[in-house]
Amino acid sequence: MHQIPFCPNKDCGYHHQAPAGKWYVAAGFYPTKTFGKVQRFRCRACGTYFSTQTFSLDYFAKRTVSYLQLEVLLSSSMSIRALSRSFHASCATIQNRIDRLSRQALAVHSRVRRFAHPHEAICLDGFVSFDVSQYFPNNITLAVTADSLFVLAATHATLRRSGRTTPAQQQRMRMLSRAWSFEPRCLERSFRDLLDRLARERPPQRHSPLILITDEKKEYRRALVQHALFRHQDEAHRVVHLTVSATQPRTWYNPLFAANYMDRELRKDQAAHRRETPCICRNVANMLNRFCVYMAWHNYAKPFRIKQAHTPPLTHAQAAGIAPHHVAAARAWMFRERAFFSRLSLDPLDEKFWKRRFPTPLKISPEYLPRYALA
Ligand SMILES: [Zn+2]
Numbered sequence: 001m002h003q004i005p006f007c008p009n010k011d012c013g014y015h016h017q018a019p020a021g022k023w024y025v026a027a028g029f030y031p032t033k034t035f036g037k038v039q040r041f042r043c044r045a046c047g048t049y050f051s052t053q054t055f056s057l058d059y060f061a062k063r064t065v066s067y068l069q070l071e072v073l074l075s076s077s078m079s080i081r082a083l084s085r086s087f088h089a090s091c092a093t094i095q096n097r098i099d100r101l102s103r104q105a106l107a108v109h110s111r112v113r114r115f116a117h118p119h120e121a122i123c124l125d126g127f128v129s130f131d132v133s134q135y136f137p138n139n140i141t142l143a144v145t146a147d148s149l150f151v152l153a154a155t156h157a158t159l160r161r162s163g164r165t166t167p168a169q170q171q172r173m174r175m176l177s178r179a180w181s182f183e184p185r186c187l188e189r190s191f192r193d194l195l196d197r198l199a200r201e202r203p204p205q206r207h208s209p210l211i212l213i214t215d216e217k218k219e220y221r222r223a224l225v226q227h228a229l230f231r232h233q234d235e236a237h238r239v240v241h242l243t244v245s246a247t248q249p250r251t252w253y254n255p256l257f258a259a260n261y262m263d264r265e266l267r268k269d270q271a272a273h274r275r276e277t278p279c280i281c282r283n284v285a286n287m288l289n290r291f292c293v294y295m296a297w298h299n300y301a302k303p304f305r306i307k308q309a310h311t312p313p314l315t316h317a318q319a320a321g322i323a324p325h326h327v328a329a330a331r332a333w334m335f336r337e338r339a340f341f342s343r344l345s346l347d348p349l350d351e352k353f354w355k356r357r358f359p360t361p362l363k364i365s366p367e368y369l370p371r372y373a374l375a
Helices: 067-074 080-087 091-115 167-179 186-201 218-226 257-269 284-300 324-336 348-354
Strands: 024-032 036-043 049-051 122-130 137-145 151-158 210-215 239-244
Touching: 067 080, 067 091, 067 284, 080 091, 091 284, 091 324, 091 348, 122 186, 122 257, 137 186, 137 257, 151 186, 151 284, 151 348, 186 218, 186 348, 210 218, 218 239, 257 284, 284 324, 284 348
Parallel strands: 122 210, 210 239
Antiparallel strands: 024 036, 036 049, 122 137, 137 151
């Protein structure tokens, strides 16, 4: 790293913007096994010591794993154990690098998604998988642009198991629900999470209503009519809610195509969501970190269509109207410079992902978050 971009101390005046001149001085080296001799510096304003490693994705890491390779393999249905074998690293190291990459992914998405075309219709739907065991079905509710298949937002809820059960299963469910309190009306809350973001980032505008496409779940309808987005609309600022029956064929012509497509992609590309998988999610926060990496890869790296005339192929972000130079700069930055929480202005939903605040059923202790993740 030639130029140190800013002071890492969040209370320093040079944290958000460092001056062009020499605002730091060299302060010796320290030896490391993995990275060799590392240059240290001292900030002239606050006196904080830091090094080139402070700005690296591998801050505090004792070995390197290729993040680009990890991203692609993780997004190609490889399980944590398989990744650990492939990289000759422990499962904990693999998950730690995924956690780092997921924060980079959240940072990129929070910075770049605002450049997407603001008037495309949005499909909102829940992807159903499992947390911990089949007694805890979950719902990863997604907001995806209807034509460009760009994932705008996602959230998570753990549901009660429904459907046909044997008496033994019912007894087990009663036992589990004594040990774990389910979040009431969590489907409505998760839909509200997405509406909050749409209200902030893509509000209806004159001559451009906000078009929401969902299935016929009554929870979605209830959450929408109670939401400010719906209640505060007027003649010029309209919200249109288009509902599609779940029995409609899941073809390209179905208005919910974008949500159905993401459903299929997640099912085949994420090991935790394959049918009858032994790789079932054991920790919700870890699973969601893997999901964040996948979403960033889908949005900003994966080609929008397999067969397309464009070279290099358009990504989903570009299909959603984000200029190629924004996408290229964001991708380069994602793998180059550690995202600092204090320098981002994450919305509440992104912050919840960053701080790993989605609970795992039956787990009482809070999720571990290293101190450097909150710097
Ligand atoms: Zn400083």
